[in-house]
Amino acid sequence: xxxxxxxxxxxxxxxxxxxxxxxxxxxxxxxxxxxxxxxxxxxxxxxxxxxxxxxxxxxxxxxxxxxxxxxxxxxxxxxxxxxxxxxxxxxxxxxxxxxxxxxxxxxxxxxxxxxxxxxxxxxxxxxxxxxxxxxxxxxxxxxxxxxxxxxxxxxxxxxxxxxxxxxxxxxxxxxxxxxxxxxxxxxxxxxxxxxxxxxxxxxxxxxxxxxxxxxxxxxxxxxxxxxxxxxxxxxxxxxxxxxxxxxxxxxxxxxxxxxxxxxxxxxxxxxxxxxxxxxxxxxxxxxxxxxxxxxxxxxxxxxxxxxxxxxxxxxxxxxxxxxxxxxxxxxxxxxx
Amino acid sequence: xxxxxxxxxxxxxxxxxxxxxxxxxxxxxxxxxxxxxxxxxxxxxxxxxxxxxxxxxxxxxxxxxxxxxxxxxxxxxxxxxxxxxxxxxxxxxxxxxxxxxxxxxxxxxxxxxxxxxxxxxxxxxxxxxxxxxxxxxxxxxxxxxxxxxxxxxxxxxxxxxxxxxxxxxxxxxxxxxxxxxxxxxxxxxxxxxxxxxxxxxxxxxxxxxxxxxxxxxxxxxxxxxxxxxxxxxxxxxxxxxxxxxxxxxxxxxxxxxxxxxxxxxxxxxxxxxxxxxxxxxxxxxxxxxxxx
Numbered sequence: 001x002x003x004x005x006x007x008x009x010x011x012x013x014x015x016x017x018x019x020x021x022x023x024x025x026x027x028x029x030x031x032x033x034x035x036x037x038x039x040x041x042x043x044x045x046x047x048x049x050x051x052x053x054x055x056x057x058x059x060x061x062x063x064x065x066x067x068x069x070x071x072x073x074x075x076x077x078x079x080x081x082x083x084x085x086x087x088x089x090x091x092x093x094x095x096x097x098x099x100x101x102x103x104x105x106x107x108x109x110x111x112x113x114x115x116x117x118x119x120x121x122x123x124x125x126x127x128x129x130x131x132x133x134x135x136x137x138x139x140x141x142x143x144x145x146x147x148x149x150x151x152x153x154x155x156x157x158x159x160x161x162x163x164x165x166x167x168x169x170x171x172x173x174x175x176x177x178x179x180x181x182x183x184x185x186x187x188x189x190x191x192x193x194x195x196x197x198x199x200x201x202x203x204x205x206x207x208x209x210x211x212x213x214x215x216x217x218x219x220x221x222x223x224x225x226x227x228x229x230x231x232x233x234x235x236x237x238x239x240x241x242x243x244x245x246x247x248x249x250x251x252x253x254x255x256x257x258x259x260x261x262x263x264x265x266x267x268x269x270x271x272x273x274x275x276x277x278x279x280x281x282x283x284x285x286x287x288x289x290x291x292x293x294x295x296x297x298x299x300x301x302x303x304x305x306x307x308x309x310x311x312x313x314x315x316x317x318x319x320x321x322x323x324x325x326x327x328x329x330x331x332x333x334x335x336x
Numbered sequence: 337x338x339x340x341x342x343x344x345x346x347x348x349x350x351x352x353x354x355x356x357x358x359x360x361x362x363x364x365x366x367x368x369x370x371x372x373x374x375x376x377x378x379x380x381x382x383x384x385x386x387x388x389x390x391x392x393x394x395x396x397x398x399x400x401x402x403x404x405x406x407x408x409x410x411x412x413x414x415x416x417x418x419x420x421x422x423x424x425x426x427x428x429x430x431x432x433x434x435x436x437x438x439x440x441x442x443x444x445x446x447x448x449x450x451x452x453x454x455x456x457x458x459x460x461x462x463x464x465x466x467x468x469x470x471x472x473x474x475x476x477x478x479x480x481x482x483x484x485x486x487x488x489x490x491x492x493x494x495x496x497x498x499x500x501x502x503x504x505x506x507x508x509x510x511x512x513x514x515x516x517x518x519x520x521x522x523x524x525x526x527x528x529x530x531x532x533x534x535x536x537x538x539x540x541x542x543x544x545x546x547x548x549x550x551x552x553x554x555x556x557x558x559x560x561x562x563x564x565x566x567x568x569x570x571x572x573x574x575x576x577x578x579x580x581x582x583x584x585x586x587x588x589x590x591x592x593x594x595x596x597x598x599x600x601x602x603x604x605x606x607x608x609x610x611x612x613x614x615x616x617x618x619x620x621x622x623x624x625x626x627x628x
Contacts, residue, residue, distance in 0.1 A: 219468040223530070226426060228458035228537060229485035237485055241472035 053314065060308030063301075067092050072312060075273050077290075079302050092305040094312060096275045100190055100285025101313070104265060105258040107194025107279055112201045113251050119202070120209035121235060136210075143203035151267030154196035159268070162192045166280045181281040188270035190284035196268050197261055201254035208253060212246025213239055245328045252324025256317050262288040287313040376442050376540035377402045378423060378460070378571060383437035384598070385418045385427060393418050394598035396437075398590055400541070405563060405572040407582035407607065410592030410622070415599025416575045417465075419592070420543045423573070424460035425453050441541070458486055461539030465546040467526035469518030469533070476514035478529055482537040496536060504532035505562045524555020531562060542566065544574040548581065560585050579623060583611055591619045 027035070064071055074093025082088050119139070123132050166186045173179040186192075216239045224234040265286045271293060272283035291306045298306060378400040385393035393415035400406050408416040421427040422435050425446060439446045446456045469478045479497045483490060490496050497514070501507040506528040510521070518529060527547060534542060544563070548556040556578075563572060563585045576582050582589050589611070590604035603616050614620045621627055 217468075219464060219466055220470060222426060222429070222464065223468040223470070223533075224481075224485055225429065226424065226457055226462040226464075227482035227485050227533065228454040230454055233485040233487075237470060237473075237481060241470075 056311040063305040097285035097287045108197035108258040111198035116205035147264040151264035189282045191279045193269040197258045205250040205254045208250030212243040379440040381438040386434040388432040391598040396601045404587045406588040407586035414592040414594040460541045461534035471519040500532040500535040541571045
């Protein structure tokens with residue numbers, strides 16, 4: 001390919017009609033190599049995602065076709081096999097798990113977002129430098145903490161106190177349907193799972209919020225202070241409007257993480273095949289936990305059903321992320 | 337001295353007060369006594385400023401009589417902006433910043449222990465180099481934002497909004513779109529919006545840190561008109577790199593210079609004198625464009 005050139009066929013300027021020149025640039029060899037490397041990197045994540053989708057779809061297709069829409073509207077999970085291991089009868093439905101997943105995740109986000117936002121504000125605007133350093137590394141460490149340990153700690157240590165809070169909530173706010181319990185049983189409820197999940201997603205929401213808050217333009221901060229604002233006044237007038245989009249984005253990342261979390265929820269939650277919106281009641285569901293619960297001794301056909309459940313979870317996560325994008329655009333927008 | 341404390345007017349007549357820079361003291365201009373209606377005078381006494389170990393401003397003593405406009409000129413990095421930022425205690429926001437000296441507003445040291453910084457900043461307003469309206473607020477909300485931030489109550493917000501926009505010379509341009517966002521205005525309009533915003537909390541003194549350096553000549557002219565109008569009712573200190581601007585808007589001009597050391601105030605005199613017969617050779621070199 002030649003360097004920038006004029007098409008030989010282009011008419012002479014004297015004809016009076018201006019024709020745009022075709023502009024080409026020839027990248028250097030080193031540039032092309034680098035472009036190849038980064039393109040491969042960028043596309044590989046897309047390829048992996050695509051392959052996982054295809055795999056889940058392929059493995060789960062048979063079950064999805066057989067169950068149809070019932071797969072996400074019914075809550076029965078039963079399979080009968082004869083002595084030879086052939087499937088005699090099967091019903092697969094994950095409605096309870098779907099509802100449970102959403103319920104636990106929403107509880108987690110509602111608890112984690114305020115804590116994270118205040119932590120981020122404290123770190124950026126109140127904490128002395130030495131304390132900030134320590135806290136930031138502690139919070140980052142929380143993100144790297146193995147989730148099984150969160151689960152065990154949640155089960156052994158946290159549960160008794162959270163049960164007590166749950167009883168208080170039920171006692172004073174029981175007239176609100178979601179705080180109502182059909183029977184006086186609070187152990188291993190979606191609420192407790194939500195609290196454990198909240199602790200797990202605090203680091204990610206905090207670090208995203210901290211990052212956006214720290215980018216608040218200095219001139220706006222100064223403008224607020226110069227008008228006689230207190231620190232809290234300045235934060236309300238400048239930092240929060242600026243960081244709102246980022247906080248929503250962080251919350252959605254946390255929600256995604258909460259929905260996909262497996263081991264910690266599996267340890268804490270009492271899985272019941274019945275749709276339950278009453279978060280304080282000790283009966284819940286969770287798609288990821290269902291998969292881990294059933295995977296060990298599942299027949300080949302049941303594994304296909306589990307793959308289909310995984311596909312649904314995957315789709316749900318994608319949906320949440322797409323929603324997050326929309327919300328970030330809506331709240332972040334050009335008014336920043 | 338003690339007699340002069342008896343009335344506001346005499347106190348503002350600062351011509352007799354000694355200053356620490358000998359040459360400046362003898363040059364101290366004879367000022368018309370100000371009244372409270374013209375804003376309050378501000379007195380800087382022996383101001384030093386540091387950023388960490390870096391001594392950036394040394395022993396500046398300057399008086400700003402009520403109702404006057406004082407321009408601070410000098411080459412970049414000579415400490416002008418730092419100086420005015422010590423006036424309303426914005427200096428201390430920079431990590432490692434330190435200062436020495438006294439800033440007297442109404443005879444009271446703004447750095448005195450127990451002083452409420454937010455109240456100081458309500459009395460000494462500030463306009464920055466780059467227009468910085470709050471983008472999440474409408475034009476109207478921007479004007480009134482100071483009231484909200486300082487939790488002040490006013491009886492009639494609409495009147496105040498109109499008055500401030502009028503004084504900032506922006507009312508006629510925005511009166512039909514007060515609900516538009518601040519960011520939708522042009523740069524010059526945004527800067528006048530910032531002036532209106534600063535006026536809404538009724539400061540006695542207004543600090544302007546190169547308010548026109550990011551603006552086109554037309555907008556600059558409008559803002560200079562605004563400054564002239566405002567000087568009827570308040571004390572204004574303006575930092576500028578534009579000597580014509582200093583000559584156009586100010587009553588007094590102070591020349592700052594840093595000679596490979598901390599910035600110093602070389603001389604302060606009525607503006608016409610600074611530009612026609614400066615006492616210091618360095619001032620003359622600067623205002624005649626030989627350097628800087």
